[in-house]
Amino acid sequence: MGQSQHQSGSGPFRADQLHDGDRYELSNGHPIYCAPAGPEHASRSLTGAAVIASDPDVEWVGVDAGFSPEPGTLRAPDVAVAAPPSGRGWIPGVPLLAVEYASVGQDEADLQTKIGELLRGGSRAVWVVRLLGPRRVEVHRPGEPMLLATVGESLTAPGILRNPVPVEALFEHAAADRATLRNLLQRAGYTDLEAVREEGREEGREEGRETGREEARAGLADAIMTLLAVRGLEPSPAVSERIHACRDLDQFKTWLLAAARVTDPTRIFD
Known part of the structure; x- marks a missing residue:
């Protein structure tokens, strides 16, 4: 969840000026403050991360991992699936799959900017899990209109995840446990x-x-x-x-x- 002033033009900051633990992302050189997550946001994102990390085809998952596709950009999705990183520092490029949990105080303008940056950088999909209002997940893919998945439906990420993820598993511990156990047994x-x-x-x-x-x-x-x-x-x-x-x-x-x-x-x- 970021908060920014949405300034135009390039900003003065670079990803290599930020350090592990700094509460900032960067967009085109401009800093975006990332507030601590509230209880629901923190709990639900951990639930989703467990399901995704356990998928039999996943080799690496990061929570709030920093990705830098270019020097002025640093983004840290709530959950990210990528090839296992090598070396230290921010991870070059973008994740294959990024999951964002949107809750109280979400900066919608920055969220849309973040989605665009990830997709332009090479992410195959960005899932936005909406914690306010009806339970739903927005699915963003490069060059395609946004799709909406609701309770009773499943999300797929061919070439990234082997198994579909029920929408409920990104919200509910019981549904997440069932999906996670299935994945672990398949492993x-x-x-x-x-x-x-x-x-x-x-x-x-x-x-x-x-x-x-x-x-x-x-x-x-x-x-x-x-x-x-x-x-x-x-x-x-x-x-x-x-x-x-x-x-x-x-x-x-x-x-x-x-x-x-x-x-x-x-x-x-x-």
Whole structure:
């Protein structure tokens, strides 16, 4: 959520003059103050980030990550999907997919400018999740009219996300949990939790029940570790050992969902 004066002409500032933690974006060299997010904005954006980060085809997701397509521009979408960045500093270019949550105090003029800058820079889609009024998501793509998706519909991002994202999953924790669990199980090679149980039963019948269950548990442990790695989180050896030592499939389900939201793996898994 940015606030600017929408000045014309080029401003005097460059992206390399801003530092990690500065509460500013840049548009054509002009600073845009980014106010702290309110409780609903912060909670909903984390919900959406969990669903998107867990998608089986996503390699990297950033929350408020700074992208600089040119020296006078620095934009930090609420959620961004991109190739894994290399090196330090602001990420060159723009994300493949950007998600913005628009709530109280949203500067609409700057939002439209931001959308235009991202699309012109090469973003394939920008989703604007409207937290005021009826639940809806605006879908912006280069050279196409804006589309509106509402409750009961799903959003797709071919070539970026493998699975459709239900509109509700960008608003509601329960819907987000269902989509996230589906994604995490697919990362481990399963269609759903029942497929995990069925593999355990089938392997149990053919090779010994415990062997089948052990392979299922190992797959779920790998899914948790993969998601933490995608989110840039490295669990301690003690946490890693506890995850791989777990024998409870229901505990794995709880941990899979926690891995999509946790910022410190030690607090959840240790």
